[in-house]
Amino acid sequence: MSTITSEIQALGENFRGELIHPGEPTYDEHRKVWNGSIDRRPGLIARCTGVADIRSALAYARRTGGPVAVRGGGHSFPGHSTCDGGILIDLAPLKGIRVDPVRRTARAQAGVLLGELDRETQAFGLATPSGIVTHTGLAGLTLGGGIGWLMRKYGLSIDNLISVDMVTAEGELVIASEDVNADLFWGIRGGGGNFGIVTEFEFRLHPVGPIVYGGLVAWPMEQSPEFMRFYRDWITDVPDELTTAVIHRWLPALPTIPAELHGRPVVAVVVSYAGPVEEGEKVVAPLKAFAPSLLDTCTATPYLALQSMFDPSFPHGRWYYMRACDVGELTDDVIDIAAERGLAIDSPYTAYPIFHLGGAISRVPEDSTAFGGRSSGHTFNFVGATLGPEGFEQQREWVRDSWRAMEPHQSGVYVNFLTDEGTDRIRSAYGASTYDRLTELKRKYDPGNLFHLNQNIPPS
Known part of the structure; x- marks a missing residue:
């Protein structure tokens, strides 16, 4: 009996969850992660039911010396929630x-x-x-x-x-x-x-909720430079209850979007107001008055519906590649680059949001947690996506070109938006002293x- 086989046998004697080996019927199902471009094959998948299972799996990993991947939801863009060889410690059964x-x-x-x-x-x-x-x-x-x-x-x-x-x-x-x-x-x-x-x-x-004010307002992509300058001025004095993100993309073919708008390139704003609905309507009114919109779904809506609004745009199994960065403010140069990169989108699945930060985030002292970027104004998240390998390299190049164009204006990066980019980028996410x-x-x-x-x- 090989050493690894004996170690697996010993693990199984103390493991209450499910141990899945390559070749078993459910192996491919459980090794898959959200990002379809990641295709790795763990040597063992340990689906844990509690702390005792986790401790047993870690003891096995220490004894065998292989790589250890830990999976919660499996949403890691670079695929850190799985591995080749070694053990995948799958926490999905822990649903309490x-x-x-x-x-x-x-x-x-x-x-x-x-x-x-x-x-x-x-x-x-x-x-x-x-x-x-x-x-x-x-x-x-x-x-x-x-x-x-x-x-x-x-x-x-x-x-x-x-x-x-x-x-x-x-x-x-x-x-x-x-x-x-x-x-x-x-x-x-x-x-x-x-x-x-x-x-x-x-x-x-x-x-919060159960009914909040939120939704999406969209204009033709060609209006992006003008709109983003308006948006920059508008958000300077909006209340903390309002969180928004500007998005450049083609409108998806969803039942909630009129068919004649499917595939239309737009600049859009997602609105979320964490306060009374009537106050949200007043705060967002200037945004709606910017110019006649192509689409306006802002209304009183269940909080659960607002939270799931992006789900159809980021389903499991698509091929995703991303790069991200923080910027201090939306200067004219940043806006012009943002608009140009939006107009260069050539896939119905590729998009990028620009999240407005500040508010309560910025009032937490920088050194009270390890999170970096509390003083950043916005987070850019360039996401290239395809249904599979066809065209993926082209979308990856769009992402890289977009990130490089924004590089002179970057002030850091949100660590959850990092891919495998090296130690220097990880340092930039935290800053030297925090790192x-x-x-x-x-x-x-x-x-x-x-x-x-x-x-x-x-x-x-």
Whole structure:
């Protein structure tokens, strides 16, 4: 019996979940991740049902020495949530959610998706800031920061994190909060999965919905330069309740969009107002008055519908490639580049949002969490996409050209929007002092760099 086979047999004796090997009927189903351009084959998939399974899987990984990938929702753009060879520790079965409507808190396990958490919290008219696609994993989104439609009012996901449970590389279960293991709590709020496997999150909740004001307003792409100059001036004094993102893309062929507009290149704004609907209508009125629009879906809408608005544009299995950057402000030069890159889009699946930051994000002290970029004004996210390999290289070049055009104006990058871009880009996501502090934390919690399939911060 080979060493690996005997180790797998030993793991199976102490494992309550499911161990899936190459060649088994469900192997291909469980090795796939959201980004269809990622095609990797783990040596073993361990679908964990609890902390004991995670500890057993990590013990196996330490003994065999292969790579370790950790999967929550599997949404990692560069495919860090899977690996070739080694072991994939799959947290998807961990779906527990407990909402306390009196304390306005929620506890959620690491396999929970954003839409699953929203559905439970909205039953009580509550929400915590999360992302923009409901099938994104809660764990990966949160550990990198967590931008979304509530961020200007209530901050990032990490700004609403109360505590976590985490299994270290050595298999120790630790708690981290402001009062317990405060150094670790600082680091996991933006430092990603570098320090261990977070098994459970506790969040602060806020009154949101169930009906909010939001939607999308779109104009012809040719109006982008004029519109973005208007938008830049308009957002200077909008209230924190309003979070927006400018998007350049072709309108998708969805039932909610008139057929005559399918494939029409547009510049659009997604609107989310975290306050009374009637106030949202007043705040957004100047935007609607900018010029006659091609499409206007802004209205009173269920918060759950707003949260899932982008889902059809980012389904599982498409081939995705992205590059991102932060900018301080929308200068005339930035606007002109943004408009030019929008007009260069030649795929119905390629798009890029420009998220408006500030508000509650910027009022959190820069050094209170590991997240970088609190002083940034906007985040650009260039996403090239195809249905499969055909045309993918062309869209990848559009992304690279767009990123290079914006490079002189960059002020950093959101770590969750990084691909495999090297240490310098990871440093730029955090800044030198935060990166050095994260390195010290890595030495403490994962000195052997077992958790290196991430935006990695080596211990030395």
